[in-house]
Amino acid sequence: MLRLSIxxxxxxxxxxxxxxxxxxxxxxxVYFIFLLGFLIDLDHLVATPVFSPDRCSINYHFLHSYLAISxxxxxxxxxxxxxxxxxLVCHIIADTTxxxxxxxxF
Incomplete structure (x- = not known):
C-alpha cells in the first residue's frame, strides 16, 4: 500500500x-498539461496481462523504453x-521510483 501511495x-x-x-x-x-503524461500508459493496453502489480514498466512497455525516455x-x-x-519525465520518475x-x- 505504501508503494502505491508513493x-x-x-x-x-x-x-x-x-x-x-x-x-x-x-x-x-500547466498542471493539466503535465497530467497528460498519463497518456503514455496507453502502451499497457498491448501488454499481457494489461496490468501486473509486480512488473516494472521501465523498458518493458514501448512508451516507457529508454529510447522514448530520451x-x-x-x-x-x-x-x-x-x-x-x-x-512525461515526471511520469517516468514516478514509474522509476x-x-x-x-x-x-517494498
Whole structure:
C-alpha cells in the first residue's frame, strides 16, 4: 500500500509542485498539461496481462523504453514541447521510483 501511495503521490504531486513553483500565474493549465503524461500508459493496453502489480514498466512497455525516455528528456529543451516533456519525465520518475521500490522488496 505504501508503494502505491508513493507511486501515485509522485504522479500527482511532483507535477503540481513544478506547476505551482515555476508557472504560478497559469498553474492549473500547466498542471493539466503535465497530467497528460498519463497518456503514455496507453502502451499497457498491448501488454499481457494489461496490468501486473509486480512488473516494472521501465523498458518493458514501448512508451516507457529508454529510447522514448530520451526523447521525453530532449523535449524539455525545446520551448514548444517543454510542458509535455516535463509531464512525461515526471511520469517516468514516478514509474522509476515504483520499479526501485519493487526491486527492493517494498
Amino acid at each position: 507511486h501515485y503521490g509522485i504522479h500527482f504531486f511532483l507535477p503540481l509542485g513544478i506547476a505551482l513553483f515555476f508557472y504560478k500565474p497559469k498553474f492549473l493549465k 526523447i521525453y528528456i530532449l523535449a524539455i529543451f525545446w520551448e514548444k514541447t517543454r510542458l509535455i516533456g516535463i509531464g 515504483d520499479c526501485m521500490l519493487l526491486n527492493s522488496g
